[in-house]
Amino acid sequence: MKYCLDCDWHLNAVSExxxxxxxxxxxxxxxxxxxxxxxxxxxxxxxxxDITGEIFVRDLVPSSD
Ligand SMILES: [Zn+2]
Known part of the structure; x- marks a missing residue:
């Protein structure tokens, strides 16, 4: 199947x-x-x-450097 990474668009062998x-x-x-x-x-x-959530959390944690 083909599918979109940014929205719900997709096509599989059933629909096409x-x-x-x-x-x-x-x-x-x-x-x-x-x-x-x-x-x-x-x-x-x-x-x-859900890597977006992970990055978001990391951004909120103060750097210890
Ligand atoms: Zn799309």
Missing amino acids: PSQHDRSQAAIEHHVETGHAIDSSESIVRPTIP
């Missing part, structure tokens, strides 16, 4: 059977929105680690 059309749609989504598209062999969206 043609791999060529999936690639084309992913490129169009990137061009239109500037979002980053990733792809996975699996049919479900992989879990993306």
Whole structure:
């Protein structure tokens, strides 16, 4: 499947059977929105680690340097 790292956009073999059309749609989504598209062999969206929260917490902790 193709999926967007920035929003809920995604396409899998169920919603778009043609791999060529999936690639084309992913490129169009990137061009239109500037979002980053990733792809996975699996049919479900992989879990993306919540690194944003981790960085946010780290920024709040005073540096001991
Ligand atoms: Zn997107």
